Amino acid sequence: MKRRESAVRYFRLFVCCVFLLFITRLNAQEQRVYIHQAKQIDSFMDTLRNKMPMERLYLHLDKFNYLASDTIWFKAYLFEDAYLMPSTKSGIIYMELVNTENQVMKRMKFPVRYGLCWGNISLGESDLPSGTYLLRGYTNWMLNFGQDAVFSTSIYIADLNSKTIVSRESARIGSKSIKPVTRITDKVAALEVVSLPGKLQLEVAVLPLDDTLPATDHYLVALSRDVVCYAVPIDLKGGKIVKFIDKQLFPTGMTRFVVLNRSLQVVKERMVYIDQQDQLKISFSTAHAVHKAMDSITLQIQVADKNNVPLQGSFSLAVTDDGQTGIDKRSHGLVTYILRVSDSLLYSRNPVHDWKELLNKELKYKAEPEFIISGRANSAFKGLSEAKVSLFLQKPLMFMDTIAGPDGRFVFKNIPMSDTAVYKIQARNKKGKNFFVNLEVDEWVAPVFELMPKLEQMDSLLKDANFVQKVQKALSFKQKFGKATGHMLDEVNIEAKKIVKGSYNLNGPGGADQTLTERDMLKEGKKSLYSLLMERVPGLGTGSYLFPPSRQRKFGLKIKGQLVKIIIDGIDVDQSYEYWQSMSSDDDTLEGMQERFLHLKTNLEHFTAEDVKGIEVMYNSLYNIKYNNKFLSQAETRFSRGGGLTGVGGVSGIDYAYIEVTTRSGKGPFMKPTPGTYLYKPLPFSLPLKFQSSGYGATVHWEPNIVTNEKGEALVSFRAGTQPATYSIVMEGSDMNGQLGSVTKPAFITITR
Incomplete structure (x- = not known):
């Protein structure tokens, strides 16, 4: 420094x-x-x-091609731009896994301390089909500088059921083409x-x-x-x-x-790379160049500066099987990315025409040095001065309180970290009452990134016979050895009945064709109940039907041709719908057809997933017969005046399906939000797991937290795999005082039987 x-x-x-x-x-x-x-x-x-202090983020990954059941292991290095010291601006990193259609398949949040963070992203076997994906990392503060300030790299994921390597022509993720730098x-x-x-x-x-x-x-x-x-x-x-x-x-x-x-004002600008040859010198050695399968291997690591002076620093190391993955030649590495690529991307694609305008630029995204919960308590659209605000967390058990400022603003800091956090916030006025008290909580909103053009380098890699052979070998190892290590259990589908506590289910606990529990609700945040049902209930859609006593068709919800009734806390939502209203001759107009559908949708959109404890769906006769007996009216079960079937309900035709919703309040469809209460469910923190080798996987060892001593030394030990192979090693890191280092050793270790 x-x-x-x-x-x-x-x-x-x-x-x-x-x-x-x-x-x-x-x-x-x-x-x-x-x-x-x-x-x-x-x-x-x-x-x-x-x-506007800029941040530079780099992610060191264990490899670049994965199986759908793999885990992505990473270490994040977050620097302030000018002197490459640990950034103090941000304490949270967001990571996203994005498919070729720009859909975010996974989004996770990780804590950062002293500019460092490491963790893992588990890849579900059924969630991710074979193909190219973009792994993106950023802080909230970095978003102020545009999409090119965000770290991104492409990876390949192979589905375990795939027999071919997929190179999608529609892939459009990766790096945008560099635009000419235009000036005034x-x-x-x-x-x-x-x-x-x-x-x-x-x-x-x-x-x-x-x-x-x-x-x-x-x-x-x-x-x-x-x-x-x-x-x-x-x-x-x-x-x-x-x-x-x-x-x-x-x-x-x-x-x-x-x-x-x-x-x-900028008239002309050119960029040039200058290399002072001052990167850290990283070396490692082993007692033997050749080891046997399952041997214990120790790496002796030495780090020094350009003058061979030993240095303390923080480093990460990946040992990979050359037969199942290779050295990513597309990867820039820590030194190249931070010192060369990041500037090239940012300034060549986002030229500045007037330096003075930068000082007036609006900074939309706030820095997040730590996780906080903030908001405003108000009454009658005014800030509620000196309101008492309380924060509750069940796991881990926690209670905090604070007093709002003159404008009603409140902030909670030093909140314990939790990977399944659901916070209940309550506000009261000076007299301890919640009448006419409203809570507004500052919710983090995920950014929307532009769809990027196709990444030509990844496409060419997917057509490389050597790479294809490596992926196929990794797949064959997984199929051969994975079953022997417990993956055989994946083929057995034994599942206890899900139960919604406090449900009014007429069939008793678990008596439903489909059940969504409180755990499922926690994943959906503030999504409306209507949107949740449409997304999570298979076969649920809209359609027309005959609704007695009208002879005209109406519009509503249906499951597999069955008309849907919504029951909330044991109360039929239709009971507030006027069945016997007079029907005019224009009842077949759009408004008339959608009359009951809009009634249901309005009631469902009144609730969010946070308000719901569970959802049960009944459409088979085993489960809906008791509901038919209780909730169907005489008009819904009798024949029409012409003697024909109405086409809906009970003995007269197509049966009904029922969706039983259990809310947290238990007050049915007439539930009103509790004044002065807010249920806050932020994106939870993901806490790191310790790497454990399978003995046959492409990643032999991953060590994210190597700290060299005052002599610049460190030791790393791991066990060789079960199969003959050669191992490559990639090690990267920094002294967190402005100096960076990265080294790659292909085929550094040989394993024999």
Whole structure:
């Protein structure tokens, strides 16, 4: 950190010296103008970094191709941009697994401490068909900088039932094509930056294209990670300008050379990568190069800086079977991604035209240094000053309370971490009453990302015979050895009847064709009961029917041709519907047909999944006969006046199906929300599991938390698999003080029988 701060002070001193040399040739008035401009450019980036400090996120994965029953093991490194120190801005990372149609198949949340986080994502066998997926990682704060600030990488998942490797032509995930960097005009100047290997200086050339411009109206500025490293005024009247700039002024990474006008508008911009060869040196060794199956193997790890000085740091390591997976040649690695790729993606696709506009940019997404619950208690649309707000959590058992501010705002901090958190929040006024008290809780809203174009590199990989052979070998190992290690149980479908506590089910506990319990409700958040039923009840849809005594058809819910009745806490929702209302001749209009359907839908949309303890569906005669006897009216079971069947209900025709809903309040369809109460179900934290080798899988060992000692040393031990193979090792990490390292050793260990 001190080295980086010293470098910044040197950059500023250098900038000031260059400006002083230049302005001595100007008159007093011109000197005052350029001193002001020098300070403006230098201080602008400081102000911008303070307001909008950028974060860099990288995910180290154990491999890049998985089976549908596998687990993705990862470690996250989160840095602040300027000096690559641990980010203090965010304490939460979100990760998403996205299919080729841009649908989020999994979304998870992980805690971050000191810029580090590790965990796992389990892949269900039935949830994910074979194909390419995008794994995305971000913090809420990163969303302020656009989609290109978010980390993403593509992976391949093979379904256990698949016999071929799928390369979908419709795949459109991956990296967007780099757009040309457009500026306010291409007629002012041309900019060229040349960096030759072995040369100690950069050659930067500016060619004026407009001879009507003022002589001293522009600046050449160079930035690395948004720190001004070089800045001089340039005279566009004097013809082509060539500057030779020492590379030692810039840290390793992408340097942006920018031509600015007096208003700090970007005229031209070019980027160049500078490598100071200062990455961490990571090495490891074993006692033997060749081991036998099931042997215990110990890796001796050594980490040092470019001067061979031992360093302490945090690292992650993956050992993989070369026969089932390979080294991902598409992967950039920690060093390349953080220092090169992330800047290239962000700045080439999102060019800035006016630096001053950045200071006025609205920051929509707040930083999340920790998990908090916040909101507002109000009454009659006004903040409820000094309201007492309480927070309850059952697992782990917790109670907290606080007093709202003058505007009714409240915040709960230092909340215990839970992977199944459902919080009950209650608010009372100064007198301890909840009359006319309303609670508003700040809910996190998942971002919506654009659908990305097809990733050509992944498509070419899926057509590679060597890669296909590796995936097929992994599948065959899973089918051969997985059953012997317990996966045979997957074929046995033994399941106890689900029971909804407090249900009014006429058939008794478990007497239903389908049951959704409180555990199922917890997964659905604030989804409306109507949407929940339409998504989770197979065969549920809409259709027309004859409803007595009308001779016209109406519109409602049906399951397998059976008309659906909704029962909430033992009360028929239809009891508030006017069966015997007079029917006009225009009853077959759209409004008339949908009359009862809208009645049901309105009642169902009054509830959310949070209000419901369970749902039971009955459509077979074994379960619906008792409901028919209790809830069908005489009109619903008799013949029509013409002697024909009505087409619905009981003895006269098609049977009814019933959906019994049990609410938390137990007050039926007339339930009103309890004043001053809010049930809050955030996305739960996912806590890491410890890696355990199967003995035959593609990932032989995963170690996410390697910490080297003061001598730069660490030991990692693991057991070899059961089959002959060669193992590759990838190790990455940082001293969390600005220095990064990454090393890949293909076929480093050989396993024999």
